[in-house]
Amino acid sequence: MTAMIEATLTKRYGGREVLSAARLEVAAGTVHALVGENGAGKSTLVKIIAGIVRADGGSLAIGGTNVDLGAWDRRRARAAGIGIVQQHGASAGTLSVVENAVLGAEGGALLDLAPTAKALEALGAKVGLPIDPWARADRLPLGAAQRAEIVAALHHGAKLLILDEPTAVLAPVEVDGLLATLRTLAKGGTTIVLVTHKLDEVRAVADTVTVLRAGKTVGTFGAPLEVATIARAMVGAELPPPSSVAEPAGDAPVVLALEHVGVAGALPSARPRGRFAGLREAFSGEKRQDAPAPRENVPLADISLVVRAGELVGVAGVDGNGQRELAQAIAGLVPHTGGVKLGGEDISRASAGERLAAGLAHIPEDRHHGGLVLEASIADNLALARRDITGRFAIDRARVRRFAEEQIRSLDIRPTDPEARAAALSGGNQQKIVIARELSRPHVRVVLASQPTRGVDLGAVVRIHDRLRAAAAAGAGVLVISADLDELLALCHRVVVMLRGKIVGERAGAALQGAEARSGLGDLMTGAA
Amino acid sequence: MRRSLPVALLASMAVGSILMLVVGASPGHVWWTMVTRVLGSEYQVGQVLYKATGLALTGLAVSVALDAGLFNIGGEAQLGAGIFACALVGTALPAGTPAIVAIPVCTLAAAAAGGAIGGAIGFLRAKRDAHEVITSIMFNAIVAGVVLVEGSEHIFQGGTTTGPAIVPGAELPRLPLGGSAANCALFIAIAAVALVWWLRARTTWGQAWLAVGRDPDAARHAGISVARVQILVMAGAGALAGLAATSFVMGHKHALEEGLGAGTGLLGIVAALLGRLHPVGVGIASLLLGFLSVGGLAVGDLVPKELTEVLLGVVLLAVATAAAWERRAAA
Numbered sequence A: 001m002t003a004m005i006e007a008t009l010t011k012r013y014g015g016r017e018v019l020s021a022a023r024l025e026v027a028a029g030t031v032h033a034l035v036g037e038n039g040a041g042k043s044t045l046v047k048i049i050a051g052i053v054r055a056d057g058g059s060l061a062i063g064g065t066n067v068d069l070g071a072w073d074r075r076r077a078r079a080a081g082i083g084i085v086q087q088h089g090a091s092a093g094t095l096s097v098v099e100n101a102v103l104g105a106e107g108g109a110l111l112d113l114a115p116t117a118k119a120l121e122a123l124g125a126k127v128g129l130p131i132d133p134w135a136r137a138d139r140l141p142l143g144a145a146q147r148a149e150i151v152a153a154l155h156h157g158a159k160l161l162i163l164d165e166p167t168a169v170l171a172p173v174e175v176d177g178l179l180a181t182l183r184t185l186a187k188g189g190t191t192i193v194l195v196t197h198k199l200d201e202v203r204a205v206a207d208t209v210t211v212l213r214a215g216k217t218v219g220t221f222g223a224p225l226e227v228a229t230i231a232r233a234m235v236g237a238e239l240p241p242p243s244s245v246a247e248p249a250g251d252a253p254v255v256l257a258l259e260h261v262g263v264a265g266a267l268p269s270a271r272p273r274g275r276f277a278g279l280r281e282a283f284s285g286e287k288r289q290d291a292p293a294p295r296e297n298v299p300l301a302d303i304s305l306v307v308r309a310g311e312l313v314g315v316a317g318v319d320g321n322g323q324r325e326l327a328q329a330i331a332g333l334v335p336h337t338g339g340v341k342l343g344g345e346d347i348s349r350a351s352a353g354e355r356l357a358a359g360l361a362h363i364p365e366d367r368h369h370g371g372l373v374l375e376a377s378i379a380d381n382l383a384l385a386r387r388d389i390t391g392r393f394a395i396d397r398a399r400v401r402r403f404a405e406e407q408i409r410s411l412d413i414r415p416t417d418p419e420a421r422a423a424a425l426s427g428g429n430q431q432k433i434v435i436a437r438e439l440s441r442p443h444v445r446v447v448l449a450s451q452p453t454r455g456v457d458l459g460a461v462v463r464i465h466d467r468l469r470a471a472a473a474a475g476a477g478v479l480v481i482s483a484d485l486d487e488l489l490a491l492c493h494r495v496v497v498m499l500r501g502k503i504v505g506e507r508a509g510a511a512l513q514g515a516e517a518r519s520g521l522g523d524l525m526t527g528a529a
Numbered sequence B: 001m002r003r004s005l006p007v008a009l010l011a012s013m014a015v016g017s018i019l020m021l022v023v024g025a026s027p028g029h030v031w032w033t034m035v036t037r038v039l040g041s042e043y044q045v046g047q048v049l050y051k052a053t054g055l056a057l058t059g060l061a062v063s064v065a066l067d068a069g070l071f072n073i074g075g076e077a078q079l080g081a082g083i084f085a086c087a088l089v090g091t092a093l094p095a096g097t098p099a100i101v102a103i104p105v106c107t108l109a110a111a112a113a114g115g116a117i118g119g120a121i122g123f124l125r126a127k128r129d130a131h132e133v134i135t136s137i138m139f140n141a142i143v144a145g146v147v148l149v150e151g152s153e154h155i156f157q158g159g160t161t162t163g164p165a166i167v168p169g170a171e172l173p174r175l176p177l178g179g180s181a182a183n184c185a186l187f188i189a190i191a192a193v194a195l196v197w198w199l200r201a202r203t204t205w206g207q208a209w210l211a212v213g214r215d216p217d218a219a220r221h222a223g224i225s226v227a228r229v230q231i232l233v234m235a236g237a238g239a240l241a242g243l244a245a246t247s248f249v250m251g252h253k254h255a256l257e258e259g260l261g262a263g264t265g266l267l268g269i270v271a272a273l274l275g276r277l278h279p280v281g282v283g284i285a286s287l288l289l290g291f292l293s294v295g296g297l298a299v300g301d302l303v304p305k306e307l308t309e310v311l312l313g314v315v316l317l318a319v320a321t322a323a324a325w326e327r328r329a330a331a
Helices: A042-049 A074-079 A097-102 A113-127 A142-155 A172-187 A199-205 A227-235 A277-284 A323-331 A352-357 A367-371 A378-382 A397-411 A427-439 A458-473 A485-491 A514-526 B004-022 B027-039 B042-067 B075-092 B099-128 B132-155 B185-202 B204-214 B216-221 B226-243 B245-253 B264-274 B279-298 B306-330
Strands: A003-013 A016-027 A031-036 A057-062 A082-085 A160-164 A191-196 A208-213 A216-221 A254-263 A300-308 A312-316 A337-342 A360-363 A446-450 A477-481 A494-499 A502-508 B162-165 B255-257
Touching: A003 A042, A003 A191, A016 A031, A016 A042, A016 A191, A016 A208, A031 A042, A031 A172, A031 A199, A031 A227, A042 A057, A042 A082, A042 A160, A042 A191, A074 A082, A082 A142, A097 A113, A097 A142, A113 A142, A113 A172, A142 A160, A142 A172, A172 A191, A172 A199, A191 A199, A199 A227, A208 A227, A216 A227, A227 A458, A254 A323, A254 A477, A300 A323, A300 A337, A300 A477, A300 A502, A312 A458, A312 A485, A312 A514, A323 A352, A323 A360, A323 A446, A323 A477, A352 A360, A360 A427, A367 A427, A367 B216, A378 A397, A378 A427, A397 A427, A427 A458, A446 A458, A458 A477, A458 A485, A477 A485, A485 A514, A494 A514, A502 A514, B004 B027, B004 B306, B027 B042, B027 B279, B042 B075, B042 B099, B042 B185, B042 B204, B042 B226, B042 B245, B042 B264, B042 B279, B075 B099, B075 B132, B075 B162, B075 B226, B075 B245, B075 B255, B075 B264, B099 B132, B099 B226, B099 B245, B132 B162, B132 B255, B185 B204, B185 B226, B185 B245, B185 B279, B204 B216, B204 B226, B216 B226, B226 B245, B245 B255, B264 B279, B264 B306, B279 B306
Parallel strands: A016 A216, A031 A191, A031 A208, A082 A160, A160 A191, A312 A477, A312 A494, A360 A446, A446 A477
Antiparallel strands: A003 A016, A003 A057, A208 A216, A254 A300, A254 A337, A494 A502, B162 B255
8 A cells, every 4th residue: 555645744833843753654545543632743744744834854755755845835735636624724704615715726817616616516415515615604604614625625636635623613413424424535545634632533434543742653553443542642641530520409509590691683793803903913023813704693592591509501502503692692792682690690781891800701612713812922811801810000920920830730731831922832722721711710600611622632621621620619600512512411410402592402410311311412403303 | 023124124225225326326425424414413313313202102103003903094183183282272371381380281282182083083993893094094184174274264373384382381492402303302202112111011901902902802702892992092092193292392393383293193104113013113213214314304415305205115115024024934
């Protein structure tokens, strides 16, 4: 069998080596999983291969031919048949699927989209990834946007398809569909590199697994794949057993009460970045951060829900069924109808800042779109608008630094330098910053956590879950909104399901145990129940 | 940037030299003459400081707003309003008003007028979603028009384009530099640079305004009111531009005059960008731009004075290119 990729790569960011001669060998026509902890260098490795990031050293051979790493860029990689679907999507929001597909690969000066659109549609149908070529990329649900990117890559003749954490944004049913498609593609001769941290996915589709730890290749495992061995290789040690929090008594005080909460029509989405934002970055020397465009909104109707002190309540549902609107309404980021009470205090009319001050901790669903100021340091992000840490006016810099060092230690954030830019961190470490800032607020009575472990690896998931449980054990009510059913089943005392902006069902206690719990909730999520 | 800024300046000097060759002058001779004539004369050094005083304040007005993600090109309007208010209050005060009262009152009037224009631009942006660039341009035109109409109808004295003098108590002392226009407003500019540096780097206000500029969404989620920050920052920026009036009116002309300070608001954009939005950088850039514009006049017998304006444009282009180049190198 021929080698599709033979890579030994080194990459430094600043003085930090994120890849030290990391080795990856992928056989043609196989599904190869690349796994590893946060900051292990998985994304960097595949981005170098795809020509998005430039290597500092090493060698790379594609299909047996050595390439010149100094000149290796996206255009050359595309010509060599390498397609990539990135973690946060790379579509230009206001363009249609077909326009995105031809972006950067335009033929002549005149653009005739119709034949490409037809070809995309046909190709999508053929490989089992139906798409609408004329839909606007930012109006598509994440799953559909991702399908469109895969089909576009195949359309460009990708012989090697790289997917960076593709399932992080998908519902369970969609995950199964995607994995099946990957198998089919591999049978048809396409080589697949799947970057992931979910070992059940690895077990389901991968032929071979390469484990990366701290920028080095720890090992490559072939069939039969042993999940326990791979997990040990990833973490470098055994994982601590998860803790659990006893369900609160029935008479525990209600800390969060939603009474007929509704959000009408489209959200006044995130204020668009100033048209001159680029100017600011050009002259201050900061890097431009292009946040993904917000998605279409679902109106929220008549949501009533209570969370008691010490209780972990889950909100399940396929992405885009009103979960984001619900979180924004509770956090006071959108105007809403109905009542929101926090510890008995009516906060329906309070601003976002006032709600946080009243005892809300809010972990937003997207750390790149509301969670973090990517250009600011870890310390500044941890202290962002935290007057209890910074002081009211003049910033107590020693205290900010001490606070940052404490949080970095307690959540094992890497790198450990409080002055490191948040943008330079891996997704899991970025998420830990958000978690640390929100859960360390004084007098937290309610924790609202949206997709708290999305795109985050095993070790970090355990730490984040422990933090959420600890918040509940300390007497806060915790509302976890997640598309990951396993996460909710592992964490929550009670789970409600949202579908098309409404709560359509609830399961608690014994009904959350066993295999039927999963399928029962799955049926509710898809409207089959 | 630390490496590329000198490169950019050398590159723009090279382009300037080529332009000098085109007009038939010897670049080495022109540059050398410019340096010796400006630095060799107390008067010229004073003129550089006078120019830099106004530019530093209008430059800060741009950099502070851009820190918060807003492009304030309304410096002309904010400065114009500051000059108008400063002169009006300065003439309205009773003749014997002591300096200890007159100077603060006129200074506050200048800042308040500029701040009102800036605040209005911020309000329209934050609450009505009117783009600040468009409203800034409109305000530039409106303020210029109002000052001219009011001036010629009610203020300018018979047939001239100069209003009555402000009370002597409101005059800022000149610096003893060869009879140049340099005056004590220089210290206001230095204090403004220091104040902006401190607010930006060491206070929760600065934290909030930088967060809004870097990522308004993250700021909103963290509980910062983006609209409030935008309005306050624009009001502060306008006040800074308005403060430049202290140099023009209280330090130099002692009266409202047609065209006083004109162009300083726009050149402040160059100072802000050249100074890379850092308050100290803006101060240094103002000195450099002041040197170029005074130097251009000083060598007026060797090259046409328009060459200076061309050179300012070239400097901006070179700095912009260098910034992009360095970002690519860092990526």
